[in-house]
Amino acid sequence: MNLTLKIWRQNGPKDKGRMETYPISDVSPDMSFLEMLDVLNESLVAKREEPVAFDHDCREGICGTCSLHINGEAHGPDRAITTCQLHMRKFKEGETIYIEPWRAKAFPVIKDLIVDREAFERIQQAGGFVSVNTSGNTQDANNLPIPKVDADLAFDAAACIGCGACVATCKNASAMLFVSAKVSQFALLPQGKVEAKERVLNMVHQMDLEGFGSCTNTGACEVECPKEISLDNIARLNREYLCATLSSE
Amino acid sequence: MSNLDAKIPEGPIAEKWTNHKNNINLVNPANKRLIDVIIIGTGLAGGSAAASLAEMGYNVKAFAFQDSPRRAHSIAAQGGINASKNYQNDGDSDYRLFYDTVKGGDYRSREANVYRLAEVSGNIIDQCVAQGVPFARDYGGLLDNRSFGGVLVSRTFYARGQTGQQLLLGAYSALSRQIGKGKVKMYNRHEMLDVVIVDGKARGIIARNLITGEIQRHSAHAVVIASGGYGNVFFLSTNAMGSNATAAWKAHKRGAYFANPCFTQIHPTCIPVSGDHQSKLTLMSESLRNDGRIWVPLKLEDAKAIQQGNLKPTDIAEENRDYFLERRYPAFGNLVPRDVASRAAKERCDAGHGVNATGEAVYLDFMDAFIRYGKEQAHVKGLDGEDKDLVIKLGKAVIEEKYGNLFQMYEKIIDENPYETPMMIYPAVHYTMGGIWVDYNLMTTVPGLYVLGEANFSDHGANRLGASALMQGLADGYFVLPYTIGDFLADDIRTGTIPIDSPEFDEAEKKVKDSIATFLTNDGDNSVDHYHKLLGKIMWDKVGMARNDKHLKESIVEIKALREEFHKGVFVPGKDEGMNTELEKALRVSDFFELAELFAMDALKRTESCGGHYREESVTPEGEALRDDENFAYVSAWEYKGEPSESVLHKEELKFEFIELKQRSYK
Numbered sequence: 001m002n003l004t005l006k007i008w009r010q011n012g013p014k015d016k017g018r019m020e021t022y023p024i025s026d027v028s029p030d031m032s033f034l035e036m037l038d039v040l041n042e043s044l045v046a047k048r049e050e051p052v053a054f055d056h057d058c059r060e061g062i063c064g065t066c067s068l069h070i071n072g073e074a075h076g077p078d079r080a081i082t083t084c085q086l087h088m089r090k091f092k093e094g095e096t097i098y099i100e101p102w103r104a105k106a107f108p109v110i111k112d113l114i115v116d117r118e119a120f121e122r123i124q125q126a127g128g129f130v131s132v133n134t135s136g137n138t139q140d141a142n143n144l145p146i147p148k149v150d151a152d153l154a155f156d157a158a159a160c161i162g163c164g165a166c167v168a169t170c171k172n173a174s175a176m177l178f179v180s181a182k183v184s185q186f187a188l189l190p191q192g193k194v195e196a197k198e199r200v201l202n203m204v205h206q207m208d209l210e211g212f213g214s215c216t217n218t219g220a221c222e223v224e225c226p227k228e229i230s231l232d233n234i235a236r237l238n239r240e241y242l243c244a245t246l247s248s249e
Numbered sequence: 250m251s252n253l254d255a256k257i258p259e260g261p262i263a264e265k266w267t268n269h270k271n272n273i274n275l276v277n278p279a280n281k282r283l284i285d286v287i288i289i290g291t292g293l294a295g296g297s298a299a300a301s302l303a304e305m306g307y308n309v310k311a312f313a314f315q316d317s318p319r320r321a322h323s324i325a326a327q328g329g330i331n332a333s334k335n336y337q338n339d340g341d342s343d344y345r346l347f348y349d350t351v352k353g354g355d356y357r358s359r360e361a362n363v364y365r366l367a368e369v370s371g372n373i374i375d376q377c378v379a380q381g382v383p384f385a386r387d388y389g390g391l392l393d394n395r396s397f398g399g400v401l402v403s404r405t406f407y408a409r410g411q412t413g414q415q416l417l418l419g420a421y422s423a424l425s426r427q428i429g430k431g432k433v434k435m436y437n438r439h440e441m442l443d444v445v446i447v448d449g450k451a452r453g454i455i456a457r458n459l460i461t462g463e464i465q466r467h468s469a470h471a472v473v474i475a476s477g478g479y480g481n482v483f484f485l486s487t488n489a490m491g492s493n494a495t496a497a498w499k500a501h502k503r504g505a506y507f508a509n510p511c512f513t514q515i516h517p518t519c520i521p522v523s524g525d526h527q528s529k530l531t532l533m534s535e536s537l538r539n540d541g542r543i544w545v546p547l548k549l550e551d552a553k554a555i556q557q558g559n560l561k562p563t564d565i566a567e568e569n570r571d572y573f574l575e576r577r578y579p580a581f582g583n584l585v586p587r588d589v590a591s592r593a594a595k596e597r598c599d600a601g602h603g604v605n606a607t608g609e610a611v612y613l614d615f616m617d618a619f620i621r622y623g624k625e626q627a628h629v630k631g632l633d634g635e636d637k638d639l640v641i642k643l644g645k646a647v648i649e650e651k652y653g654n655l656f657q658m659y660e661k662i663i664d665e666n667p668y669e670t671p672m673m674i675y676p677a678v679h680y681t682m683g684g685i686w687v688d689y690n691l692m693t694t695v696p697g698l699y700v701l702g703e704a705n706f707s708d709h710g711a712n713r714l715g716a717s718a719l720m721q722g723l724a725d726g727y728f729v730l731p732y733t734i735g736d737f738l739a740d741d742i743r744t745g746t747i748p749i750d751s752p753e754f755d756e757a758e759k760k761v762k763d764s765i766a767t768f769l770t771n772d773g774d775n776s777v778d779h780y781h782k783l784l785g786k787i788m789w790d791k792v793g794m795a796r797n798d799k800h801l802k803e804s805i806v807e808i809k810a811l812r813e814e815f816h817k818g819v820f821v822p823g824k825d826e827g828m829n830t831e832l833e834k835a836l837r838v839s840d841f842f843e844l845a846e847l848f849a850m851d852a853l854k855r856t857e858s859c860g861g862h863y864r865e866e867s868v869t870p871e872g873e874a875l876r877d878d879e880n881f882a883y884v885s886a887w888e889y890k891g892e893p894s895e896s897v898l899h900k901e902e903l904k905f906e907f908i909e910l911k912q913r914s915y916k
């Protein structure tokens with residue numbers, strides 16, 4: 001395949017950045033999208049130019065590192081996958097592909113297509129845990145039966161990979177889907193009950209401090225989420241939050 | 250025979266760990282505040298260690314090259330984690346887990362370490378459940394188990410096909426809590442580039458801030474390395490793109506012995522290579538072998554027709570299929586250990602029976618499982634168990650619940666629906682059993698330098714059993730290091746902060762800066778990947794699944810020559826300031842080159858076959874790996890002497906007091 005790539009280049013956090021055009025040929029439909037970028041980068045290095053910086057690691061859809069906005073869609077045109085799982089067979093011969101970083105105030109660009117997602121770290125640090133030390137003396141795991149439905153729902157929420165596509169895709173750049181996934185995982189499990197109130201208050205407070213927008217229920221995040229995290233989690237977060245604020249007043 | 254003291258405690262195997270814990274030095278809580286510990290890597294091993302040490306009161310500085318601890322490669326582990334809970338009442342015990350692991354490792358691991366691993370395995374599950382890790386459960390609400398290769402019990406705990414993710418998120422949550430409290434200072438997007446040794450002890454590191462390019466000095470009373478495995482020395486592996494050997498290799502160059510570098514695991518069930526553009530290989534979890542049956546066409550002409558695209562697997566009648574694992578190993582069938590399964594697949598493909606266009610693939614077929622589960626479901630739901638379509642549909646739903654994410658992953662890569670046609674798989678480099686040599690306390694030959702997780706060599710001998718790496722990583726980090734490190738640090742309560750302006754720090758920093766400058770001013774023409782791919786090819790062809798004297802000798806010469814070409818011919822664009830991804834790769838690949846040479850030397854030296862190390866000169870008449878216990882029942886521990894080729898071999902003799910040495914059989 002022959003394609004035209006329009007890629008966001010930005011030297012560093014302070015650079016203004018611009019779109020650059022790169023023609024690319026001999027792309028195989030069996031290549032992954034990132035392998036296509038590898039090929040481009042090889043050719044740039046051969047021309048003694050700096051390669052396009054993009055984030056990636058596992059290349060199998062689980063680490064949440066890759067983060068590209070492709071033709072206006074977070075993680076590109078396919079559903080329920082990350083950028084690294086996207087394959088070139090989803091594109092047409094001769095197509096022009098626009099590649100940009102996540103755009104959100106809380107995710108500043110570091111270089112080219114790489115953004116800073118430390119805001120997610122701080123939200124997690126504000127309450128995304130159960131306060132239990134490692135002692136080796138916790139009770140036997142099977143002393144705490146958990147109904148399979150609850151365990152499965154908690155798992156579905158816990159499947160979030162923290163990629164930030166939900167934020168990038170939301171017109172308000174809200175982080176509600178991400179935060180609600182963590183809050184829900186613990187809200188659905190008995191282990192999470194003890195600290196439920198502080199957890200939701202602290203995580204939401206941190207989210208607001210980081211400069212994410214507010215949620216207006218457009219549902220775009222659910223559509224683009226590679227792990228199909230459900231909007232039900234946002235409803236659950238709202239319930240948890242309401243209960244927590246009512247009972248703390 | 251050697252100067253290596255593994256510090257194995259006295260006493261009966263089941264009492265060693267308890268006795269040891271009772272006898273080692275402790276640091277009192279008030280004094281822990283005076284002590285700093287650096288941890289490199291925050292995957293399962295490093296993340297759990299960082300959280301635990303901080304909870305105990307130490308000041309921890311943790312480093313990772315990703316932008317979050319949650320992205321360490323532990324996240325990608327799929328299948329599960331072992332523990333000797335015996336919840337299934339199938340006769341499991343600490344002893345049996347210990348025995349299976351030593352046998353699975355082909356009797357090349359240290360008994361005392363493995364027993365301790367089995368002993369703490371149950372606590373890991375308790376700890377993870379307390380943290381809210383959503384393990385799979387049955388309808389009664391209790392934890393579910395599955396089986397993995399090389400064992401006859403069901404002891405593997407799992408969270409769909411994403412067990413590593415859920416365990417890592419558990420450790421990450423514990424770590425995040427300590428970061429939030431200020432007890433851990435987390436350095437994301439930082440890469441350690443050297444260890445600093447002061448007065449013979451590991452007292453700090455040199456790191457590069459991957460965003461700004463700044464070279465930094467960090468000091469501590471002890472340094473812990475948990476940087477993962479070095480499978481990427483083969484270029485193509487199931488490891489993440491960033492997985493590297495740098496931290497471990499730099500520790501080695503500063504005096505830590507490197508153990509069994511040639512012990513690599515080639516995993517039988519990975520998605521086959523599709524072309525030259527390939528950047529990594531994707532694992533299909535071993536758990537699939539619980540339900541999938543592996544086969545190739547019995548007749549060569551059928552295999553040919555399939556390779557040419559003239560026949561489909563579903564066209565091949567049952568009697569024309571060769572279920573070669575079930576045929577060769579009736580007792581374990583599709584669940585033989587990984588090394589055995591990989592070699593058997595290679596043997597069939599080499600004989601011409603392979604199935605995709607390249608002839609390097611075998612089938613993993615789920616049809617029988619669809620029918621088996623479908624019938625069960627039909628029975629439970631009171632439906633017609635004779636209606637084949639209905640049964641298959643019900644069966645597919647069960648399989649989807651168990652492995653849905655893996656099937657999806659496969660479909661996205663290969664563009665075929667594995668519910669309709671069997672998967673194609675082929676062996677790929679997956680895990681490195683070798684690593685930095687550590688004693689029973691997980692300390693290296695450098696005082697104050699500890700190594701955990703896949704980066705050390707300790708528990709898996711010459712072959713790791715499935716679901717044992719997650720167990721080892723968390724055992725090391727949650728339950729072993731937090732005790733054993735105290736024994737060393739107890740002497741440091743009055744030391745005070747280690748200064749970073751010493752000559753040792755100057756020297757290490759200069760070395761790092763010099764090597765960066767050399768790369769950036771090099772007048773070469775080729776990219777880093779160009780050389781890395783060539784290195785990978787030598788490794789796979791000559792130091793891969795089957796090794797022999799001739800190829801190994803050639804490989805050593807070729808690796809060395811290619812290393813020289815790399816240093817002359819590589820072009821690294823950009824500057825040292827700011828982010829420079831090509832420079833990061835160049836630094837990693839230059840360490841892979843040195844490691845590769847030692848790797849091949851180790852493989853050459855060990856003329857026996859054992860576990861994943863298969864020497865064509867040492868096989869049984871049936872073609873199975875043949876050990877030589879008389880000459881090779883030792884851990885090879887290499888000491889660095891300025892060049893890989895000058896390395897000196899030390900041997901830690903392995904004594905088997907509690908398990909009888911036997912030729913492994915899975916027939």
Ligand SMILES: Cc1cc2nc3c(=O)[nH]c(=O)nc-3n(C[C@H](O)[C@H](O)[C@H](O)COP(=O)(O)OP(=O)(O)OC[C@H]3O[C@@H](n4cnc5c(N)ncnc54)[C@H](O)[C@@H]3O)c2cc1C
Pocket residue numbers: 289290291292293294295296312313314315318321322323324325326327328329330412413439440441442475476477478487488489492493495496532679680701702703704715716717718719720722
């Ligand atoms: C695809 C796949 C599936 C697997 N499935 C299973 C399974 O089902 N069961 C099982 O038991 N095992 C499995 N394994 C093996 C297991 O996942 C790994 O062995 C284990 O997770 C390694 O953990 P670790 O903490 O040692 O290293 P990692 O998780 O790799 O962490 C390494 C850490 O070190 C950091 N790091 C590395 N170098 C540097 C440096 N120079 N400077 C700073 N930081 C550095 C990284 O940032 C990272 O934080 C699987 C492995 C793979 C690849």
Ligand code: SF4
Pocket residue numbers: 159160161162163164165166167177178181224225226227228229
């Ligand atoms: S909710 Fe979905 S889109 Fe948002 S961070 Fe998690 S996985 Fe990514």
Ligand code: FES
Pocket residue numbers: 055056057058059060061062063064065066082083084085
């Ligand atoms: S690189 Fe890990 S999810 Fe894409």
